[in-house]
Amino acid sequence: MIQTELLRIAGFRGINVRASKFLIPDSAAQEIVNFVFSEEGVLTTIGGHTRWNATSLGPGKIQGGVWFRKTGAPPELIIAHQGKLYKGDPDFKTFTEIYTGLDTEALVEMLPYRDLLYIVNGVDRPLKWDGSNVTLMGLDAPTTAPTATDSGVAGNLNGTYSWKVTFVSPTHESHGSPASNTLTVTNKQVNLSNIPVSSDPQVIKRRIYRTLAGGTVYKFVGEINDNTTTTFTDNVADSSLGVDIPVDKDPPPRGAFLEVFKNRLWMSGVAGQPNRLFFSEYFEPEAWPLHYYVDLPLAQGDRITGLKTLGDVLVVYSRRQPVIVLGETPFDFVVRRTFAHVGPETHRSIIRIENTHLFFSQYGIYAFDGATARLLSDDISPIIRDIPQETLKNVAAVYYEKKKQARFAVHLPQHRASTTDRFNNSELIYDLRTGSWSISTKSIQHYIDSRDILAQ
Amino acid sequence: MPLPELLITSPTEGLLYEDDIAPTFDGQGFTATWKSKALAPRSIDLPKQWRHFFVWVNQGDGQLIAELQLEEGLQRIISSFDLTAVAPSRYGTATYGDSVYSPPSALIRLERSLPREAVSRILEIYLEVRVPDTASAWPIKIIANELTYRALPNIRLRGGNQ
Numbered sequence: 001m002i003q004t005e006l007l008r009i010a011g012f013r014g015i016n017v018r019a020s021k022f023l024i025p026d027s028a029a030q031e032i033v034n035f036v037f038s039e040e041g042v043l044t045t046i047g048g049h050t051r052w053n054a055t056s057l058g059p060g061k062i063q064g065g066v067w068f069r070k071t072g073a074p075p076e077l078i079i080a081h082q083g084k085l086y087k088g089d090p091d092f093k094t095f096t097e098i099y100t101g102l103d104t105e106a107l108v109e110m111l112p113y114r115d116l117l118y119i120v121n122g123v124d125r126p127l128k129w130d131g132s133n134v135t136l137m138g139l140d141a142p143t144t145a146p147t148a149t150d151s152g153v154a155g156n157l158n159g160t161y162s163w164k165v166t167f168v169s170p171t172h173e174s175h176g177s178p179a180s181n182t183l184t185v186t187n188k189q190v191n192l193s194n195i196p197v198s199s200d201p202q203v204i205k206r207r208i209y210r211t212l213a214g215g216t217v218y219k220f221v222g223e224i225n226d227n228t229t230t231t232f233t234d235n236v237a238d239s240s241l242g243v244d245i246p247v248d249k250d251p252p253p254r255g256a257f258l259e260v261f262k263n264r265l266w267m268s269g270v271a272g273q274p275n276r277l278f279f280s281e282y283f284e285p286e287a288w289p290l291h292y293y294v295d296l297p298l299a300q301g302d303r304i305t306g307l308k309t310l311g312d313v314l315v316v317y318s319r320r321q322p323v324i325v326l327g328e329t330p331f332d333f334v335v336r337r338t339f340a341h342v343g344p345e346t347h348r349s350i351i352r353i354e355n356t357h358l359f360f361s362q363y364g365i366y367a368f369d370g371a372t373a374r375l376l377s378d379d380i381s382p383i384i385r386d387i388p389q390e391t392l393k394n395v396a397a398v399y400y401e402k403k404k405q406a407r408f409a410v411h412l413p414q415h416r417a418s419t420t421d422r423f424n425n426s427e428l429i430y431d432l433r434t435g436s437w438s439i440s441t442k443s444i445q446h447y448i449d450s451r452d453i454l455a456q
Numbered sequence: 457m458p459l460p461e462l463l464i465t466s467p468t469e470g471l472l473y474e475d476d477i478a479p480t481f482d483g484q485g486f487t488a489t490w491k492s493k494a495l496a497p498r499s500i501d502l503p504k505q506w507r508h509f510f511v512w513v514n515q516g517d518g519q520l521i522a523e524l525q526l527e528e529g530l531q532r533i534i535s536s537f538d539l540t541a542v543a544p545s546r547y548g549t550a551t552y553g554d555s556v557y558s559p560p561s562a563l564i565r566l567e568r569s570l571p572r573e574a575v576s577r578i579l580e581i582y583l584e585v586r587v588p589d590t591a592s593a594w595p596i597k598i599i600a601n602e603l604t605y606r607a608l609p610n611i612r613l614r615g616g617n618q
Contacts, residue, residue, distance in 0.1 A: 012490075021494040021582075030582065034488035043585065045488045047476030052463055057470025065465060065472070075459060081470045088472075090459055400462060402476070409464075423467035441486060445467035450459040 012037050014436025016379040028379070032438040037431050038403050046429075046440050053093050057081045061423070061445045064108030067453040068117045070131040075453050078117060078129060080108035085119070085127075085134055099127065099134035107394075109347065111258040112452075113265065113285055116171065122256030122269045128286070130171070135202035138251030138286040139167050142177035142196035146208075146232075155189030156237035159213025163234070164245055165195055166209065168223070169202040172286040176209060176218060176245045189235040195224065203227045209245040212238045218245040248289035253278050257347035259307035261314040262328060266307055268316070269347070274303030277316055277325070279333075294335060296323060306347035308357055310370050315357060317343040317350065322368055340373035342366055348396040348446065351406060353432070358406050360395045362387075365408060365430065376430060380437045383428070386413055391422050398447035406430040409444035492583040 014037075016028035024030070034046045058081070065079035077088030078098075085099035085108075102108065106121040117129040118137055126137035142165050161183055164176035177196055195206060205225045209218035220242030221234055255278060256269025265280040267288075275298040281287040296304065298318050306317040314325040322340050327333040344350050344359035351358050357368045358376070364384055365377040377384055391411035398407050412426040427440040460474040473482060480486065 024493050026493055029490055029492055030494065031489055031491040031584075033490075034486055035490050043488075043490055045479075048478035048480040048486070049464060049473035049475045049482060050478040050480075051482055052460065052472040052474045053470075059469060061467045062465035062470060062472065065463070067459065077463075077472075079465070079472070394467070398462065400476075402461060425467075442464065442481065443467055444464045446465045448463040448465065448472070450461055450463075453459060 011434075012043055012436075013434060014379060014431065014438055015383075017382050018379050028436075034438075034440050036403065036405070036429065036438055037434055037436060046438075046442075049442070053088070053095060055094075057086065057095060060104065063102075063104075063106065063121070064110055064446060065448045066110040066112065066117070067448065067450045068110070068112050068129065068131075069453050071115055073131055075450070076131070077448070078110060078119075079448075080110075080119075080121075085129070098129070102127075107256075107348070107446075109257045111260065111265075113260050114283075116285070118258055118265065118285065120252075120255050120258055120267065120269075122254060122271065125254060126252045126267075128171075133202070135169070136200060136251070138288065139169055139172050139174035139200065139203065139249070140198070140251060141175035141249070142167060142198070142206075144194065144196045145178040146180045146192045146196070147194040148180045148183040148234075149191050149193065150183065150185050151189040151191045151233065153189045154187060155185075155235040156187070156240075157185050157190055157213075157234065158187050159238075160184040161190070161211050161213060162218075163190075163192055163211075163221070164209045164218045166207045166246060167196075167198045167200070167203045167227075168205045168207055169200075170204060172284075173207065173246050173249060175247065175249045179218075189233055192232040192234060193230060195230045195232055197230065198227055208232055208234065210234060210236075210241065212241065219243065220245070248281060248292075249284075249287045250290050252280070252286070252288040257307060259309060259314065261307075261309050261325070266314060266325075268304040268307055274298070275318075277304065277307075279330075282329075292330060294325070294333065296335060306344050306350045306359070308350045308352060310352065310357055310368075311355060313370060315368070315370070317347075317359065319343050319345065319361070322373070324370065338368075338371055338373075340366075340368055340371075342373055345392040346395050349408065351397045351399045353399050353406065358397070358399075358430075360392075360397060360408050360410075362389070362392055365406075365428070376435075377428070377437065380428065383412065383439075387411060388413065388422065391424070394424050394445065396424070396444065396446050398449055400449075401451060404432045406432065407447070409442075409447070412439070415441055487586060490585045494582045 011027055013027040015032050016024040021030045035043050036046050038044050060082045063080040065077060067075050068078050069075040075090060077090060079086050079088060080102060083100060083102040083104040084097055086095035087098050088095050103121055103123040106123045108119060108121045111118045119127040127134050128137045146163050146165055148163055163180040166176050167174040183190060204227060205223050207223050208221040210221045211218055221236050224232055253267060253270045255267030259266045263283050265285040267278045270276060275296045277294045277296060278288060279292050281289060296316060299320055302318045302320045304316060304318050308315050315322050316325060320343055322338050322343055324336050324338060325333055326336060342361050342363055344361055349360035359366055364375050364381055366373040367376055387410055396409045400407055408428045409424040410426055410428055411422055411424050415425045424445055425443045427442050427444060429438045429440060462475040463472045464475045465472050
């Protein structure tokens, strides 16, 4: 019997729908759904998944989530759903509500830094979780001034003075209040009244600052160790005054995503400020001076879509280009253009794999090395081209190190259950070992990996 | 308790899933499909009397369907082979239809005769492997082992005279 070999598949490679189905390499395939190539030469069905929390939190997408471990405490899963924040117990796989009042639609980004978890959604005021309470990120300064009066009691103050008050939380101190009335006394103690009280539950004390006699700089006088007392007696001599009153302690803007770079938090995605990159004070993630920002020279209609460090630089992505931020301080931060001319659709679609970022753009999936972007998804470009524009805002990605896969959750029209569905219903999976693509039919809003927690 | 390595979240429900640990999607079976390059007779010198396909598939531990689909213009002739129904080949002793693991050397030979008149007008040939439900076993490994990799192609689609 004469036999003619027609097709030899020496190992499996990925989908190739860009070229004619007759012309693609023998090892490529016209279609690969729910198969992966975790073992060379083997078609392996993709791993399935089982429900983690037995009881649903209700209808609606999970808006965001992250593993968080405070030093000395067990890990917690913090998630956002329907405008609420929940703490998940990894042993019992149950959730406890810890906050309510967030927007019910906006995606929620969370970033652990310096033992706190910072939470932003681009709509509401940024929050933080300290392992016990969710509170505002930063503090509003008092808006009313204290009143100073001569006590009539002999004391150490001699001259003309005014006072200010700050609010203090366990992690931060606000700006000063408006100045009190100016008071001239001769060797007297001074009574302060109408000391402002904060409505913010994280405020645990207030601090009193005063000028030197005839001076203009406010210096530390003393503390009130509660958030209820509204009177204080000042009998501190000028020579015993402490540090200057804090300045540049403004609360953060309402950004949509965060990144840590050079011991500062960086934020973008603020409504109405599509090209503005904000950054915090050095080692003070809750202090966002109003003049600490950079306006990027973006093209018309473009906007910042993501932030991610790469080596010693911060990459600021817009939909049309990545730029890099170099430097150490606000005085020498500089923005440099790169040779790439494409950027991600969403912050969540950027993943870092060693010294490279992979990201999803409407033109394909690219690898960016800090200078140039290389298209990885040429073989599946018709599939990406068919992804509806209105679904791109939901694209999410993860690097699944266990299997060396970059996974992108997307909406593919061919996997819709109904014509009105627009949520993520598929994954584009890139096998880094073989450089090949496959597809899964998993519906995924967001990935939450525990690699950073495990590494602790 | 070790933390789940990867959780995925639902886009429609307040549910999270531990990923890559189960043979199913939340208890539901799913279909896995792999479809090879298409072969056009125009680019391949098929023998005139060619009317036989042989496909070798290394048995995994699940149930598979290998499908040959031949296009003749708009009319399709589909030949399906349920691997669970195929007798064990001379290469192996696996028990098919059960979720038992078959030796890596086990091969299934699929053989399908086609009408001569159809074969002469074949426009397109490809191999499609589907795993309709993985509830029985996981992972399912098809077509691979060291022997195959060293000495045999993983899949061979052959035409021949008989």
